[in-house]
Amino acid sequence: MLIVLAGALVLPLLLFGGIFLAVGLNTGDEPGPYTVVFAKPGDECGPKGQYLDASTGEPLRCIGGGIRTSSVEFPGFSPAQNDEVRNWLATLAEDGGLNVFDHRSVQAKIDEIAAGLPPGTRVERESGTTETWIGAGLAGAGLLLGSGFARRWFQNRRAGY
Template sequence: MRRKSSDSTAAALLTLVAGAVLLPLLMVGAIFLIIGLNAGSGPGPYTVLFAKAGDECERIGQYLDASTGEPLSCSGPGGFRTSSLDFPGFSREQNDEVRRWLTTLLRDGELSLFDQRAIQGKVEGIAAELPPGTRVERESGTTRIWIGAGLTGAGLLLGSGFARQWLQNRRSGF
């Protein structure tokens, strides 16, 4: 049986539509999966990180100079940022309490590893006592993972349907 030119045009159009739908679905799905899987790996909103001037920083977390306890200005993803030692959901008094604790620990000079852990413990203790709705939770990637899995699954399902139809048409001579 001889093929019509309209059959090859339809096949080419179907391939073009399949590529235009499948590739974006698969690519966006994969991007969502990667972002979702990496979402919880950075510091949380109540994490105190001790670094040196010029170090890179994440977009979340409070960065303090390891030797002076002063908030750091640092660069990282999203550009340049300055830490302020103000924690989300903390009242002014709670933030002042953290600052006083930090000042007390700095009286003997540089912050030791024990001092750094004590400051982190103080912040976590205050954060644990925040009322529900006030406390900012660590970003979870679960929603992004589900979106990515759904888009990737839809792309694979659609792709397998197109492939099956293409094989059937090829076997039947259309």
């Protein structure tokens, strides 16, 4: 009976704790709302971030999770700020294409504009901290409860029950 009770309580805690931990730890891996990802046409794109052609700076039609078209528009940016980023991309691409230094320059321009957004306008990147803490708590509770059941089982076994 003790084993059935332990399995019914401990396994779900460990399972859900592991799932929450995995989600929380992997949340920060995705590009943020102000991240530009330079890729090649036909590359797979994630659900977040702005995907632009690495050589021209033009928005990409992406494959992955369905086909989607990227645009050069960022959350909280005014039309003038989005135009500023587009114009900066066009200026950098005039000499025949974009290189790694141009990619960094574009990201720096976007970061500069995003840092100046008023509070409440800027969209923050998801950190996954809450999910990580929930997962750690559930997994810890499962391990603690499991060790208690194991201790009790060994005591009963030694006593001959």
